[in-house]
Amino acid sequence: MKLMFSISLFLLLPYCTSQTSDVIIESTPASSIGGVIQTELEKTVTLVCTLQSGTHDDKELVWLRNGAAVDLKDGNKENRSSVCISPVIIEDEGATFTCHLKSNTSNKVFVTLNVTYHTDISGLEEVTVEDGESLVLQCHMRANPMVTLVTWKLNGSLVDLSTSSFIITSDGITSKLQINKVERSLHEGLYQCTATSSVYGERSKSFQLTVTEKTLKFPLMPMIAGLVVVGLTALLAIISRWRKIARCCK
Template sequence: MAETTLMSIAPLFLFLLCCATQTLGITIHSFPNGDVNGIIEAEYQKTVSLVCEVGDMASDEELVWLRNGAVVKLLDENKKGRSSVCVTPLVYEDNDAVFTCHLKTNDSDKASVTLNVTYPPQLSMSEEVQLELDSLLVLQCDMRANPPVSSIVWKLNGSIVDLLEGGFTVTNDGLISQLQVKNVKRHLHEATYQCTAVSPMYGQQTQTFHVTVTEKTVKFPVMPIIAGVVVVCATSLLAIVSRWSKITKCFK
């Protein structure tokens, strides 16, 4: 009989112990909601709200928030039992930021979430570019995005750029895509260029460049001319002073 009673009490004891452990634990609620791994996905310039709570048995416990390991400053009334943090507006630097909430008296009792800030490539609509014959043409597209762009294509007057025919080079470093050509010629390079980035989340984003090639301008040697004018003026001034000195002596 005693063994039967003990066996019936044991599961109940374990259940109560489990409940007590959960009650004392830290929980972070968020809007928008995070996934099972604590990843919260939100768009650039939007808002993320985080609420940290402890169980009823520790409702007077003071809470501490960390952002990437650095303490977040809180008002006194936003520290005990329940504490909230609002991240607004979301910026690029918030991507992959880790927010952790823990008890002040026990930093091992904690919970964490990670922000996943999504944004499309930051491409402007249109840009006017003017340069002289035989100069260097450099066009750039900002391809930074989250998730990363899947492809980027350069077009000239609606057709994919022929690198060999136009003497173009294209480079990508994961952040900037650059189209470049040396010794610009009007018949080859005066055109409308388009840079199109394809995002798996935001679709196609395009930036347009209207390139105009002008004749070379005659560049005067400005500095030598200025130096010459200064020398002439100084010489004339000295001559006048010298002449005035002679005239003055004649009247003494």
């Protein structure tokens, strides 16, 4: 039994050693056991990397953000180094901050930010389209955690997808309501896009759609070409007439 325990302990030693580090990271707010820091947009996160007690020839610390070096001021490098993320932005979501001794890049610790935020949709947008034209309304629903449901309403009622006039698509970031051929009697009114989050609840954006009568559109380029031809023809006729008059006067 003692022999088996000794063998097991011997096998575990390399694993335990690889998990030890000369540096530690403390954070505000505190990180979880897995090194994940929960935070929100516009908040502040403070990271402090400290060199553990012991004999170290090199005491300079290095910070990396997603593998790229963080610029540290003098006096914020040796023994204890801090990094402040303020304010937290969307691009900080999933960012990993790593600290290690400059002389030993293999001996490092890291934390990862988990930034939660709601989808940024709100307000009223005025939309005007001509009768018979196509239309696309968009709701940007990027959020963390992701929204669980997106609905579209027209004048307070859910958009009827059983008809072929409405098409709703989503790529996880943007929800689109498409109408291939707008008809005033069917499509004019107040549209509302609502995104539902398990954390932040519901958020909505409205679109007031006005459908105008179709205007007659003239082909601009052919008209310009025609006017140029007419103008050149008239100019040549004037020149030709002037030459004839000039001959008669001689």
